[in-house]
Amino acid sequence: MRGDLVTTTEAGLWCEAGGFHIDPWRPVDRAVVTHAHADHTRPGSGRYLTAASGVELVRLRTHADAVVDGLEYGERLRIGGVEVSFHPAGHILGSAQIRIERAGEVWVVGGDYKTGSDPTCAAFEAVPCDVFISESTFGLPVFQWPDPEDVARDVRAWWEGNAASGRTSLLCAYALGKSQRLLAALNDAPGPIAVHGALDKLLGPYRDQGIELPPTRYASVDVAKEIRGHGLVIAPPSANGTPWMRKFGDVSTAFASGWMTLRGPRRRRGFDQGFTVSDHADWRGLLGAIEATGATRVLVTHGYVDPLVRYLSEERGLHAEPLASRFEGEGDGADEVKVPGSDAAAAAAAAVSGEVGGTAEDDPMEDAAADPIEDPAEGPA
Amino acid sequence: MRRFHGLYRELDATSRTSRKESALVAYFEAAPAADAAWAAHLLLGRRGRRTVNTRHLREWAAEESGLPLWLVEESYDAVGDLAETIALLVPGGGRGSGNGTEEAEVEGLGEFIEQRVFGLAGLEPEAQRTLVLGTWGALDAGERFLFHKLISGGFRVGVAGGLVARALAKVAGVDRATMMHRLAGRWEPTAEAWEALMSEDEGGDPLRPYPFFLAHAVPPEVEDLGAAADFQAEWKWDGIRAQAVRRGAEAVLWSRGGDLVNGGFPEIVGELGELPSGTVLDGELLAWDRDRPMGFHQLQRRIQRKSVGKKLREEVPVRLMAYDLLEEGGEDLRQLGTSERRRRLEALVRRASLPRIVVAEVVEASTWAALADARATARERGVEGLMLKRLDAPYRAGRPRGDWWKWKVDPFTLDVVLVYAQRGHGRRASLYTDYTLAVWSAGELVPVAKAYSGLTDKEIRRVDAFVRRHIIDRFGPVRVVEPELVFEIAFEGIQPSTRHKAGLSLRFPRIVRWREDKAASEADTLESVQALMGEPS
Numbered sequence: 001m002r003g004d005l006v007t008t009t010e011a012g013l014w015c016e017a018g019g020f021h022i023d024p025w026r027p028v029d030r031a032v033v034t035h036a037h038a039d040h041t042r043p044g045s046g047r048y049l050t051a052a053s054g055v056e057l058v059r060l061r062t063h064a065d066a067v068v069d070g071l072e073y074g075e076r077l078r079i080g081g082v083e084v085s086f087h088p089a090g091h092i093l094g095s096a097q098i099r100i101e102r103a104g105e106v107w108v109v110g111g112d113y114k115t116g117s118d119p120t121c122a123a124f125e126a127v128p129c130d131v132f133i134s135e136s137t138f139g140l141p142v143f144q145w146p147d148p149e150d151v152a153r154d155v156r157a158w159w160e161g162n163a164a165s166g167r168t169s170l171l172c173a174y175a176l177g178k179s180q181r182l183l184a185a186l187n188d189a190p191g192p193i194a195v196h197g198a199l200d201k202l203l204g205p206y207r208d209q210g211i212e213l214p215p216t217r218y219a220s221v222d223v224a225k226e227i228r229g230h231g232l233v234i235a236p237p238s239a240n241g242t243p244w245m246r247k248f249g250d251v252s253t254a255f256a257s258g259w260m261t262l263r264g265p266r267r268r269r270g271f272d273q274g275f276t277v278s279d280h281a282d283w284r285g286l287l288g289a290i291e292a293t294g295a296t297r298v299l300v301t302h303g304y305v306d307p308l309v310r311y312l313s314e315e316r317g318l319h320a321e322p323l324a325s326r327f328e329g330e331g332d333g334a335d336e337v338k339v340p341g342s343d344a345a346a347a348a349a350a351a352v353s354g355e356v357g358g359t360a361e362d363d364p365m366e367d368a369a370a371d372p373i374e375d376p377a378e379g380p381a
Numbered sequence: 382m383r384r385f386h387g388l389y390r391e392l393d394a395t396s397r398t399s400r401k402e403s404a405l406v407a408y409f410e411a412a413p414a415a416d417a418a419w420a421a422h423l424l425l426g427r428r429g430r431r432t433v434n435t436r437h438l439r440e441w442a443a444e445e446s447g448l449p450l451w452l453v454e455e456s457y458d459a460v461g462d463l464a465e466t467i468a469l470l471v472p473g474g475g476r477g478s479g480n481g482t483e484e485a486e487v488e489g490l491g492e493f494i495e496q497r498v499f500g501l502a503g504l505e506p507e508a509q510r511t512l513v514l515g516t517w518g519a520l521d522a523g524e525r526f527l528f529h530k531l532i533s534g535g536f537r538v539g540v541a542g543g544l545v546a547r548a549l550a551k552v553a554g555v556d557r558a559t560m561m562h563r564l565a566g567r568w569e570p571t572a573e574a575w576e577a578l579m580s581e582d583e584g585g586d587p588l589r590p591y592p593f594f595l596a597h598a599v600p601p602e603v604e605d606l607g608a609a610a611d612f613q614a615e616w617k618w619d620g621i622r623a624q625a626v627r628r629g630a631e632a633v634l635w636s637r638g639g640d641l642v643n644g645g646f647p648e649i650v651g652e653l654g655e656l657p658s659g660t661v662l663d664g665e666l667l668a669w670d671r672d673r674p675m676g677f678h679q680l681q682r683r684i685q686r687k688s689v690g691k692k693l694r695e696e697v698p699v700r701l702m703a704y705d706l707l708e709e710g711g712e713d714l715r716q717l718g719t720s721e722r723r724r725r726l727e728a729l730v731r732r733a734s735l736p737r738i739v740v741a742e743v744v745e746a747s748t749w750a751a752l753a754d755a756r757a758t759a760r761e762r763g764v765e766g767l768m769l770k771r772l773d774a775p776y777r778a779g780r781p782r783g784d785w786w787k788w789k790v791d792p793f794t795l796d797v798v799l800v801y802a803q804r805g806h807g808r809r810a811s812l813y814t815d816y817t818l819a820v821w822s823a824g825e826l827v828p829v830a831k832a833y834s835g836l837t838d839k840e841i842r843r844v845d846a847f848v849r850r851h852i853i854d855r856f857g858p859v860r861v862v863e864p865e866l867v868f869e870i871a872f873e874g875i876q877p878s879t880r881h882k883a884g885l886s887l888r889f890p891r892i893v894r895w896r897e898d899k900a901a902s903e904a905d906t907l908e909s910v911q912a913l914m915g916e917p918s
Contacts, residue, residue: 141448142456142469263393263465263526264811267539268838272395307455315449 005082005100005107006133006299008324013109013133017102018082020049022109025326032084034111035095036061037176039328049077051086053122054094056205057176073122089113090124091279092177093206099127107131108293112327114278115285116145119184120177120211124281126292133323134290136303137280138258145258145282151275152185158254158273160190163230168248172237172271173256175199177279179234180206182256183213192227194219196235196244224248240271258282291316302327382493384412385420386524392540401540405548414572415491421578422570423536424545427639431534432501433509435463438529441510442467445517458858461804461811464529468522487519491570498531543779553579558778561592565639590624590635591661591707591715592778596768596785603788604749606769613719613772614744614752616764617787618702619677619873620667621684625701625738627653627660628711634666634701642666645683648694649701652735659711660729663776664703664741674763677888678876703730704741704768707776715776722776752788759790765873766790792871792889793913795905796896799866800826801859802848805833813848813860814841816892818870820883822907826864827883829910830872835892844895867896867904875914883907885914 012024020030027044036057052070086096091112098109106129159169224247258278259265266274297319305322312320391404443450460466530536550560566589568574622637632653668675706726766789774784797818805814819826854861878886
């Protein structure tokens with residue numbers, strides 16, 4: 001739409017007045033990014049700007065020599081013809097909503113967000129605006145998150161039950177964000193905790209910022225031997241069913257994800273147990289956040305776009321419309337199907353895969369992202 | 382109900398047979414007889430009945446949750462299971478809502494079903510609504526899910542009948558075959574039926590069948606089975622497996638699923654009456670035209686009929702192709718060897734000399750090469766291949782490996798294009814797993830099959846990701862996708878159909894592999910499918 005402060009181009013969300021892209025899916029000169037998950041921060045752009053507490057994670061995602069600048073939450077920066085500021089999105093450490101103002105008109109790009117409590121990141125802040133760009137990963141009323149404290153109690157009970165019957169507890173969760181959140185909920189852990197290599201290196205940035213996590217050890221063969229039968233291991237979901245698991249002896253497996261609220265994904269994933277934990281807003285969270293911005297126009301990205309757009313239009317009287325993006329509330333880029341004879345599909349696949357710069361070998365998060373299921377963006381998989 | 386829900390959760394959460402079995406045993410040992418009977422009935426997949434119209438259920442859920450009805454439908458579309466969707470949407474709810482007051486235990490399973498499920502039958506919608514809302518209030522979300530399954534008559538649980546039988550056998554202290562036999566036939570889920578299942582004395586349905594002996598597919602190298610001469614070979618008929626029980630003054634036909642199918646086959650039941658009392662035959666119900674089977678689609682017109690008129694009797698003549706004798710003169714023959722049972726079967730059926738109950742032919746061949754030659758003629762004979770039965774084997778219960786083998790003809794195959802996708806159900810709910818597949822006809826894609834299975838979980842996720850990104854139109858739950866993915870499907874036969882745009886339908890289509898090496902333009906054409914139909918199927 002002409003005159004819109006944020007539009008989409010081949011490369012991603014684009015703010016022409018400011019001359020920058022937001023969470024671009026192709027390399028661009030100037031990327032302003034909401035958070036360090038792979039579908040929002042892709043390597044290869046000229047320079048990055050993100051919230052100060054997220055700089056270190058964005059740097060891990062984009063390689064050490066990338067230019068990454070940080071801006072404190074709430075601090076305003078003039079870029080081109082607009083004023084930009086970051087505001088907590090409550091999604092993971094360093095995650096932000098991006099507020100863009102031009103001549104009194106305010107747009108907010110929500111990125112991924114949640115409204116529930118999370119001790120590992122700053123709480124979601126409603127930012128008054130005219131236009132709000134919202135995700136919709138869990139944009140259906142069947143998604144209602146349980147109280148995190150109840151879930152933490154369930155996790156603990158599961159772990160203790162396993163220990164009582166001599167089983168190691170293997171808790172699978174995305175390496176960035178979810179794992180740290182689960183750890184933080186286990187601060188007075190009833191036993192030893194070991195972590196998979198993919199997430200071991202992602203704990204530093206959290207501890208460096210003073211976020212309290214229980215003591216953990218890298219799950220080496222020796223450590224595995226020591227904690228076998230009673231300890232808790234946290235690992236990315238792709239570790240489930242692999243030979244890596246064998247060193248822990250008899251295990252009970254669990255998966256922590258918003259999708260675990262549904263029976264189909266719970267059964268399909270082949271875990272012994274599912275815990276409903278998500279870093280995305282549930283249905284009420286989305287509606288509450290949208291309402292709190294006071295926006296009269298809402299653009300809906302990745303997830304259950306159509307139902308949320310219709311609901312906001314018909315039931316809330318808002319001007320809501322879908323906004324196509326390549327964010328992956330549900331799918332995952334590495335899973336892109338290559339169709340023989342289809343140039344468009346091949347190009348799309350190339351655009352979202354490694355051809356945009358950087359190689360798998362030197363990406364510190366690569367083994368977390370190697371398996372498509374593994375991508376930090378939640379997928380029902 | 383609460384205890385049963387606990388069992389359901391345990392069964393649902395694990396894929397390990399040993400854990401399922403111990404959960405079942407623990408439940409059956411502890412549950413009161415009436416509850417245990419109902420649990421066995423449900424777990425064995427016996428038919429429930431729908432007591433509430435699901436449309437009403439959706440409307441009440443919309444009202445209670447304050448959501449527009451379309452959003453309930455959208456949610457159902459995403460979740461793939463109505464019972465679960467409504468359980469999640471209905472707000473709050475008795476226990477688990479955190480108000481601290483532990484409600485009194487709801488009724489036991491038996492009482493719960495008699496009152497809260499069957500109690501709804503035949504009431505006016507308004508009265509049903511009041512009762513359903515009351516039950517919602519007494520249950521947590523997980524229990525509501527079961528409640529919805531029960532009132533919609535669609536309760537199913539991911540546990541094999543054989544496993545339930547094994548657990549029941551353990552609780553009763555008998556072997557599994559004995560328990561399978563006790564479970565066969567008609568029984569109502571009552572405390573008395575439970576006592577009969579658990580006790581020594583016979584009791585039970587006097588017309589109950591024996592547990593069917595089921596075959597495995599032959600190994601890739603059929604020679605691995607040993608000497609061909611050790612087996613009796615028969616044609617593998619493409620009909621309805623049935624046991625004909627003639628006892629006392631009665632004669633009944635049981636399907637493999639445990640249903641009585643007398644209504645569709647009155648001629649056969651009539652002739653069964655001519656056999657001596659105390660006779661049980663195992664065989665195949667077939668639609669039969671002079672000297673060959675008519676094809677399954679004709680037989681389908683008979684299935685689940687309560688009665689059959691003169692016209693259908695003439696258009697679709699039927700016969701029972703008997704291939705085993707399980708009881709003679711009231712004596713259980715199952716421990717005799719195949720050849721001895723066969724000898725007695727031939728003598729008995731020959732004596733009776735009935736037009737529609739005949740003995741299945743033995744395929745005379747004593748080498749694998751000769752059997753392979755015979756198998757190669759299967760399609761033109763209208764059969765599915767060969768059955769191999771070890772000559773000295775008893776008639777076993779269930780599907781034990783080793784004695785009975787099926788050696789089917791190779792299926793037909795086609796390369797087809799994915800055109801529509803729909804979300805799956807159960808384990809695959811919320812993923813696009815139900816595919817409509819098409820072939821080319823005059824530059825257009827014409828659907829020829831729907832298929833679900835055959836892909837790995839990983840492939841299913843990749844196809845799901847493709848579907849989500851390539852939707853070009855939608856009709857209700859159906860998504861039209863860009864025609865780009867090619868699958869190879871296998872199927873057993875082709876039959877003419879007026880219900881399908883292509884004018885034909887495929888029998889048992891399933892995906893055998895994803896042809897990632899092929900572009901949509903390289904898929905098969907309707908002409909090539911029609912050419913296959915010319916071949917005997």
